[in-house]
Amino acid sequence: MNIYRYEENPLITPEDVKPFHEGFEVIGAFNAGIAKYKDEILMLLRVAERPRSEQPNIVKAPIYNPATQAVDLVEFRTDDVRYDFSDPRVIRDVTQSAGFAYLTSLSYIRIARSKDGRRFTIDDKPFVYPSNPLEAFGVEDPRVTQIGDTYYIYFSVVSPVGIGESMVSTQDFVKVTHHGMIFCPDNKDVLIFPEKINGKYYALHRPTVKSIGSPEIWIAESDNLLHWGNHKHLLGLREGMWDGGRIGGGAVPFRTDKGWLELYHGATKEHRYCMGAVLLDLNDPSNVLARSGKPILEPDAGYEKNGFFGDVVFSCGALVEGDVVKIYYGVADTSMACAELSLQEIMDGLI
């Protein structure tokens, strides 16, 4: 696989982003949804901000408070044995089986704009910011599906009651309409197809299951993009391969003459995140035709291997121009990068 990583990579780093919250630092500007709007390429950045702490033995958890519309801080001492601080992203309650109790940063969505797709200017203010109790711990990992003149933007919302997927829409990236939670907890990595197929909308989604099963990709259908059903299991883990630990949708699926191509992320059990592709039937995307034997993109460059959470390439959006697939992707849960790949080479690697 020939991979052309942009010379400008990383395109955006946390240092490029001015904190929105006083007393906070930006620790991530990553996992951006991608849109073409007028003559610009937009990155809908996930910006993660962390409260500055002068005392190394204090960890602060930021929580959006819908009543006051401000961010509250909960402080923890790192020697508090009731909590586990070993993962820098989260605070775990050692008495609970749940994955985490608090996040150490608050994420929201901010737009970066570019004419050439390489040099971006970042908006001063958030574009989508937490606004209700289901978003108290932040909004993460946006994707953008354009249907006609409308851009549907959907993202993980995190709160004490779960992680689900909510959606907004816009026609101008200024005025935003909220549509509520479209996939209930535990779910993330939703990808809505850009057109109806045989009269139905389709979406990929990634339930995080507790009773039985693994973090794998499902598909659902809808008449109106708001309500989803006829859920089917689509794609499973492959033991011992690059996608043997967890998988989830990545970029918005795009049409090729062979089928719908979805660029998805796969991680090993050791949390090394790569990107690969899966080809779905043009007339029935619940039918899997082929998938990448090897990753199409894997952590290699320094900015991909090292960061807040290293060894991660994670795409939420790509642009396709003829044979050129421009994969925009978050690196190491820290920054944004872009690489160009050949569509034909991606197709040739499907097994």
Place this chain on the structure above:
Amino acid sequence: MNIYRYEENPLITPEDVKPFHEGFEVIGAFNAGIAKYKDEILMLLRVAERPRSEQPNIVKAPIYNPATQAVDLVEFRTDDVRYDFSDPRVIRDVTQSAGFAYLTSLSYIRIARSKDGRRFTIDDKPFVYPSNPLEAFGVEDPRVTQIGDTYYIYFSVVSPVGIGESMVSTQDFVKVTHHGMIFCPDNKDVLIFPEKINGKYYALHRPTVKSIGSPEIWIAESDNLLHWGNHKHLLGLREGMWDGGRIGGGAVPFRTDKGWLELYHGATKEHRYCMGAVLLDLNDPSNVLARSGKPILEPDAGYEKNGFFGDVVFSCGALVEGDVVKIYYGVADTSMACAELSLQEIMDGLI
């Protein structure tokens, strides 16, 4: 609370049900959905059948095979240290964090019919039986919502990829139309309201979350009963109370002059399952008005305290006639019972 338990209780026991599978025994006939059809009361029983084992050191897991339309058996030796057999309902893989790897019984839905609501005759054959890969470990805990002439029957479906909720419909309890999975894993305890409210259908559901959160009740809306969205968190656990461990919807919500009344189950952290009530706004059921301070029904009779999984009362359906609420309920994951309560007393116990 005055509770009139029927003299005929338990109304149905496993001994009353002839096994459908050769070489199996019926270990449960419980958690029935309730419907009134013509001049009869129907219990849509969850029947659980277990492969007989002549050797005490062998446990068999039954799995429906959609390709052969037969049930395969997987055998485990009880001294196999890779598995945990301590819960009689499931087989756990000790290397996995998931709740279970296999079930020890296969459940399906079978109808019992009665003119008086006390003495039931059980159909010879299953009514809803596993028919696809998402139902490989069985179908469980049906509920029935009648809308016009159509009965919507929805139930948990269990397979190696997760537990979700699927739906069928019928007008005569003979011809059945399948509608696929309406709530994706991990989810169960769905209850569809019997009429539209301000132009939308509503359903309660109970995600089982892994990342963060607790087993609590959510509400969703729909235009067509098949696709669901606008998910909202509705009702949480109450620490230290009868519903402090887990909660989930029970009977189909019914209209009162004060609001929609939902009879839900709550369990302590020690897995003692009781029934209580929650009152929801007539015009906006996502608005909680009040809930039972104490259970309205709790395990007390011998058939409720002792059985396959004891100390459980678990209703999937009730009939309301004036002030009389006839709660049909599964007992000890084994049998069916019925108790009559006063609607006014239930309302008086709401706080």
